[in-house]
Structure formats: structure tokens, C-alpha cells
Amino acid sequence: MLDTEFIDALASKAPTPGGGGASAYVGALASALASMVGNLTVGKKKYADVEERVQSELLELEATRLRLLELVQADADAFAPLAAAYGMARSTDEEAAAQKAALQAALVDACEVPLEIMRQCVQVVESCVFLAKHGSVMAVSDAGAGAVLAKAALLAASLNVRINIGSMDDATRAAIYRDEMEDLIVAGSALADDVYDSVVRRLS
Amino acid sequence: MLDTEFIDALASKAPTPGGGGASAYVGALASALASMVGNLTVGKKKYADVEERVQSELLELEATRLRLLELVQADADAFAPLAAAYGMARSTDEEAAAQKAALQAALVDACEVPLEIMRQCVQVVESCVFLAKHGSVMAVSDAGAGAVLAKAALLAASLNVRINIGSMDDATRAAIYRDEMEDLIVAGSALADDVYDSVVRRLS
Numbered sequence: 001m002l003d004t005e006f007i008d009a010l011a012s013k014a015p016t017p018g019g020g021g022a023s024a025y026v027g028a029l030a031s032a033l034a035s036m037v038g039n040l041t042v043g044k045k046k047y048a049d050v051e052e053r054v055q056s057e058l059l060e061l062e063a064t065r066l067r068l069l070e071l072v073q074a075d076a077d078a079f080a081p082l083a084a085a086y087g088m089a090r091s092t093d094e095e096a097a098a099q100k101a102a103l104q105a106a107l108v109d110a111c112e113v114p115l116e117i118m119r120q121c122v123q124v125v126e127s128c129v130f131l132a133k134h135g136s137v138m139a140v141s142d143a144g145a146g147a148v149l150a151k152a153a154l155l156a157a158s159l160n161v162r163i164n165i166g167s168m169d170d171a172t173r174a175a176i177y178r179d180e181m182e183d184l185i186v187a188g189s190a191l192a193d194d195v196y197d198s199v200v201r202r203l204s
Numbered sequence: 205m206l207d208t209e210f211i212d213a214l215a216s217k218a219p220t221p222g223g224g225g226a227s228a229y230v231g232a233l234a235s236a237l238a239s240m241v242g243n244l245t246v247g248k249k250k251y252a253d254v255e256e257r258v259q260s261e262l263l264e265l266e267a268t269r270l271r272l273l274e275l276v277q278a279d280a281d282a283f284a285p286l287a288a289a290y291g292m293a294r295s296t297d298e299e300a301a302a303q304k305a306a307l308q309a310a311l312v313d314a315c316e317v318p319l320e321i322m323r324q325c326v327q328v329v330e331s332c333v334f335l336a337k338h339g340s341v342m343a344v345s346d347a348g349a350g351a352v353l354a355k356a357a358l359l360a361a362s363l364n365v366r367i368n369i370g371s372m373d374d375a376t377r378a379a380i381y382r383d384e385m386e387d388l389i390v391a392g393s394a395l396a397d398d399v400y401d402s403v404v405r406r407l408s
Contacts, residue, residue, distance in 0.1 A: 002210055002229075002273055002276060002277075003207035003209060003210070004273065005207060006206055006207070007232055007233060007236045007269065007273070008236070010233060010236040010237055010239075010240060011235075011236035011237075011239035011240055011243070011265075011266075011269065012239075012240065012243060013240065013243035013244050014240075015244075018237070018240060018343075018346050018349075019237060019345050019346040019348075019349035019350075022233050022234075022236075022237050022349060022350075022353065023349060023353075025206075025233060026230050026233060026353055026356075028211055029211060029214060029226050029229060029230060030226075031215075032211045032212070032214040032215035032226075033214055033215075033222070033223060033226050035214075035215035035216075036214060036215055036216065036217065036218075036222060039215070039216060039217035040217050040219075061215075062215075065211065065215065069206055069208065069211070072206060073206075139222075141223050141363040141364060141366070141367050142222050142223040144223075144360075144363050145222075145223035145226060145227060145360035145363055146223075146226075148356045148359045148360045149226065149227075149230055149356050149357070149360055151356065152230075152352045152353050152355065152356030152357075153353070153356075155352045155400065156348075156349035156352045156353055159345040159348050159349055159403060159404070159407065160345060162345070162404065162407040162408070163345050163407050166407055166408075196359065199363060200363070200366065203363065203366040203367050203370055204366070204370075
């Protein structure tokens, strides 16, 4: 039986877990799928040439998976102060200044966490590129599925970066975040699309 | 704490859960995210005009989520006879005929399950189209994330349809499956891309 506690919490009207937590969770699933491909490849004579590289991909994928699972919680932790700041009183100049400071501080974490989810997802896509090409041919569709799911997690997380840079007063910081977000989308999407297309060709 | 039993099983070299099960699971996560958007919309004065429709979307999304979670198991159940058939002896003509019959029978379920995952994912995308447009504006990024994740689950599941129709002797049946698979990809992808693009525009 599947444990549906996370899925049930996601469906509820509680704001966390939300899109950020779901992105991190899907990134972890994609990373796990890539690990399966690696685990079906290692120790096989046919793939002895790539044994060492696959072993190192497996170590990296395990670290990525654990990091993405931590980021599910980090995303919820970053939302609490943000929600609190949006709810602060703004009746006096002092209150307005305090609210603004709290909001701007909270927005930094609320951008950093989904950006970190995105970075981890690009790593998963990169592993899938290698595993789709050199991993067990029996699991090539799983490497393709891993790439597709990691790309989606990347795009879904980017929406949270977009929202939060939209409210940021520090234009320099916002521009740095936007540039990194856009670079990660471009890099990860193109690689993932290539993996998917190559897998479709091999299955046709 | 997150329960990681499914993710750990996915990462292992056991062939199930694999890409099919992961697709169904991600479809369920996407459906849950769309439910959150609905749950943040109902009962609010601002959205009274769409209350009834959102209530019916919520019922449908709950059914879809439960169905997708069942399909995680159905995918594993469909794989067992397929793996058994691939492993059957083929030394004599009788054995070869029995192996062929068992394989062809197993391939039907191994196509039907991912096709059903795909149908459910298109339903999730359709709900996200409505919710991104008419649901709580506070959760518009979550509706966008739901659409992106459901599309990825759709594409990932399609890879399992592709593999299995490739081994099917019944060309008529294979063509029917291929046509439905391609129609679902086209319909679901275009809708999901529209939702994502519209959410990106609204957040910019």
C-alpha cells in the first residue's frame, strides 16, 4: 500500500505543501528513477566499460534525491515567514517599514529554495542524458521518463521563483535570480527534450 | 517526515515500480495540486460565480487522484506476466507458440495500463486549464505547476505504451493504441503548455 500522507496534504487547502514542495518531490522521484536505471546497469559484463561512471552517477543521484526530499520541507519552512509578513499590520509608518523589511527578507528564502530545487533537477536531467545513452538498454524508457519528470519539476519550481522575484524591491538581486532561473530552464529543458526525443526514436 | 518507501523502491534495481508507476504517482501529485487550488477557491465570496463548477472539479480530481494511485499498483501487476512471458522457454515449437501467446496477452495489459494513466493525466490537465483561469488568483502558480507535472506524467507514461506496442504482433490493435497515445499527447501537451505560458505571463 502506498503512503498518501504527502499527497493528501498537497490536496488540502493548507498552503504548504504546494507547488514548490510538489516540484521537489517530483524531482526526487525522477532522481530515483534514474537511480533504478543505474542499478540495472552496474555489475553487468555488457556495461563494464561504463561501470565506474555509473557508480559515480549513482552516488550523485542518491545525494540529489535526499537533497530534494529535504527541499520539500525547506519550501514549507520558507513559506511560513512569507505568509506572516504578508499578514503584518501596516497602519503606521513604523509598521509599514517593519512589514516591508520582514517581507523582503522572507522573499529571499522563498526564491533561494525553488532555485535550489531547480539546480538539483538539472543535475537529475544530466544524469538521465548519460544513462539513456550508456545505461542498460532494458531501462532506456525509464531514463527517458526520468528526464521528462525532472524537467517538469524544474519548470514547476520556476513558477515560485517568478512569483517571489515579482515582489522583490532589490532589483539587482531580483535580476540575478531571474537570470539563473532562465539559464536553468534553458539548459535543463533542452537536455531533457533531447533525451525524450532520442528515447522515442529508439523505441520506434 | 516524508514516507520514502515508494521513492526508495523506485530507486532500487527491482523493475517495478518503474517509469509507469512513477508516471501514475506524479499524475496523482499533479491532481492533488489542482485539488489544492480548488480547495483554496471554494467558499470564497470572490469566486461565488464558479463555486458549483469548482465543486464538481474537486469531485472529479479526487476520483482521478485515487484512480492514479490504483494505477501505480496496476502497472506493477501488468509487468509481472510480461516479465514471466519474456523468460519462458522457446526450445520446441510448442514452447515457442506458448511463449508467444503468453507474451502477446501480457502486452495488452502492459499497454492498457499506461494508456489509462495517460487518459487520467489529460483530465488533470483539463482541470488545471479551468482552475488557472477561474480559480483563486493566490494559487495560480500551483495550477500552472499542476499542468506541467500532469503533462510530464502523460509523456512519461507514453514511453511504456511505445515500448509495448513495439513487440505486439496484432498490427490492428497496435495501431489503435498508437493513435490513442498520440492523440492524448497532442491534446494534453498543447493544453498544459497554454496553462504554463498564461501563468508565466500573469506572474511577469
